Amino acid sequence: MHSIRADKEKNRLYLTLGRLDSVEEMMKVAEGIRDACKDLRSGFTCLTDLRDFELLDEQYEFLISGVQEFLVNAGVSEVVRVVRKYGSWGHIQFDKTSMNVGYRGRYANDMQEAENILDGKVD
DSSP, X not given: OOEEEEETTTTEEEEEOOOOOSXXXXXXXXXXXXXXXXXXXXXXXXXXXOTTOOOOOGGGHHHHHHHHHHHHHHTXXXXXXXXXXXXXXXXXXXXXXXXXXTOOOEEESSHHHHHHHHTTSOO
């Protein structure tokens, strides 16, 4: 399941990504992210929940990179990724591509920790 939401008050993009089964599904998610960013101001933060994300074949990493490049150009200031504590390495795929476009996300083990980081309550 995927969820994309912009919180105008917090100036924050919320993404929940699960298994992506097709290029069409990936493109639909990318379009939803672009649409949600229209409601945000430059300097927005992004909380990405990857606890149910599964690794994509490397041939599709350009799609992740394209969305991340879009986010950089749209003005994302900070990214926190919520990851599973055990048994999943999907976030590594996001790290690899985001470093290539110029930013590094931080990790959190749950949504509250991620919120606290983005709200400046945790260093």
